[in-house]
Amino acid sequence: MPGPPAAGAAARAVWDRYSEELRWWMWLQAAAGVGVASVASSLVATTSARDQAAAVRRWFAGAWEHRAGRVALAAGGVAAGGVAAGMLLFISPLGSLVLAARAAGLALAHLAGVELLRTLGLARKAARRDLPAPARREAAVPALFAGSTLALAGLTVGGLFWLNRDALRAPSPADLVRYEGCNGSEALCDRRLDEVVFAATHNSMGAAESPGWFLAEHIHPIDRQLEDGVRALLVDVHYGYPTRRGVRTDPDLLIEKLEPYWGPQALEAATRLADSIGPIPPGAKPGLYLCHGYCELGATPFESVMRDLRTFLRRNPGEVVILVLQDYVSPFDVQDAMVRTGLIDYVATLTWGEPLPTLRALVETDRRLLVFSENVKDAPAPPWYHDAFTWIQDTPFLFRSAEEFSCEPFRGRPDSPLFLVNHWVSNFPPSPADALPANSEPVLRERFERCWKERGRMPNVIAVNFSETGDLFRVVEALNREAAAR
Structure with a gap:
């Protein structure tokens, strides 16, 4: 249940909408x-x-x-x-x-x-x-x-x-949103979230074209990923301290969590880089950053990405986007950032025990952003800040080659309605060469069908590294077309 801060924020939002x-x-x-x-x-x-x-x-x-x-x-x-x-x-x-x-x-x-x-x-x-x-x-x-x-x-x-006559009248339902199709297809509009496939990127913020990113897992930043067809973003949110030379990670976070994923070499390199950046300035206040565990290796201000996401949703009124946060910050700090950027106007709230909404329902109410948190669990949070592994079940994600991909249950519950397939190779350093076979049409299709068969439900989110490489978008479009025809 949401705590008092969430109730207060909701009441203020309702009053602001009514009295504007x-x-x-x-x-x-x-x-x-x-x-x-x-x-x-x-x-x-x-x-x-x-x-x-x-x-x-x-x-x-x-x-x-x-x-x-x-x-x-x-x-x-x-x-x-x-x-x-x-x-x-x-x-x-x-x-x-x-x-x-x-x-x-x-x-x-x-x-x-x-x-x-x-x-x-x-x-x-x-x-x-x-x-x-x-x-x-x-x-x-x-x-x-x-x-x-x-x-x-x-x-x-x-x-x-x-x-100002338009601002001084109540909008009619026809004025609320104009769209042609949902996520690129009219056939998807009347399908529920768990009946649609979303192309996703893992560690979406880590892009080679973004300044200051080492060991990037994509070429293009998030705004370009959205334009290319990505509709689900898997990002990590941390507190970071800005300095003149970069962003320092919150010292209270256990950086050793990186070692199981990238190995001791990455941890050693990150430590040397942190030493070159220097200490956290006295009196510095932390901000929200998208980092992969270690902000010294790359950090993007959270609010700048949220503004990009808001711009995309505003310009594309028929698109629904999923945001999965591996969060090490307060849910209410995330909420404050979304209020400041205006993205809060697009968030949707799901109700457990009720059928998932169709894309049309989300589009016509202009609530086209689903937010899931990996770490919130039972902590107080806004009602739209959903516990990820109540709503999502997934596969393992530590694979050294495409041949190791499996569909075994990992996180989530058997009754979690959404199914995330983690489909990337976790080698150090990340390489498009590893992503090329993983993102090929035969491998993507084979894993999609195998996971559907083994788990008894259609995969909804396929998350990859280097979405620019391979056939992800063509395969997702074809899978949605075929699923709509079944």
């Missing part, structure tokens, strides 16, 4: 009111703003000279105002300051507008019938100017309403 247009209407009408009030006030203003301010000060000074006045001002003004302001600042400090700043801005705009129009002559009285004709004509000029100003203000306000 209402707040816009409120401030627009307030601005229009300031314009009209400025013109109206200038017509009756006989003294400058400076003189009016001086009169207010004299009134307060006179009231303060009497004991009863001091008591009334202290009780009604200082005490009540101070308590109200203090409570607002305590409950919602940022929102209160924003509200105060906007109110002060409107007040200053009003005072400045009145003073400007008064200086231009609008405070003069309108023409009177008992004045001579030349005097009446001269006195009518301010009235004419006032009328023109009011008309201009009305046109300006009307223009603002017209230009």
Whole structure:
């Protein structure tokens, strides 16, 4: 069950969604009111703003000279105002300051507008019938100017309403999303998640084209992978400390976890590289980075990739993406990053015990990102931050050649609805030469069919290294076409 932070975040998100247009209407009408009030006030203003301010000060000074006045001002003004302001600042400090700043801005705009129009002559009285004709004509000029100003203000306000008319109306269902097919095919739209095959990359962030990455397992970075056809990303998230020479790994993480995967050579090389980068600067604050256990060997800021993912989803309204996080960070830090990048708007929440949604359901609700965590387990987390191995079962992943590939159960439960096939060769250093036979059409098809037969369920995610090599995308497209026809 999600903890209180998740419930609070959900409530804030609902309120923001509900009140966004209402707040816009409120401030627009307030601005229009300031314009009209400025013109109206200038017509009756006989003294400058400076003189009016001086009169207010004299009134307060006179009231303060009497004991009863001091008591009334202290009780009604200082005490009540101070308590109200203090409570607002305590409950919602940022929102209160924003509200105060906007109110002060409107007040200053009003005072400045009145003073400007008064200086231009609008405070003069309108023409009177008992004045001579030349005097009446001269006195009518301010009235004419006032009328023109009011008309201009009305046109300006009307223009603002017209230009923002789309933001000020509730969208119809037809406006929510326009798409042609789901994940590239209309035939996939009415198929559930567990009836679709997703092309995936293992350690998706480790790309040779990304600056600072050693021992990369792909050529292109994640934004290009998505454009090429990758629809599931397997990434590692760590806390890292930025320095001038690179990113240092969180010292609390046991780096020795790398050794079973890459061997002692990788660990030794990583240690030498860390020594060359230098120590963590005093007072440095950690950030979220995509690293493969050791950020010194390569680190990509988490939020930059989340922005790329959001851009892809926004530009491709028919695409559904799966994100599997091998996470060593707080789920709520991940949530904060997704809120800041706007990716939170796309996350979907699954309900255990209910059938998985179809791609069409995800597309039409514009909830097209499924997030799974390998390490969250039963810890408090947002409801969309799913425990990976409750929902996903997989195969082993430590193979030294394509001939060693197996379909044996590894992680997950027998009733986990999604099936991940780990389909890469774990040699040091990673090499496209190892990926070439693994990613060939005969090997991919043979393993897909074998795992389906042995495990009794269709593989849904096929994760590879060097997706640029071999036939992954062509095979996944063909498998989806064939599965839709069965």
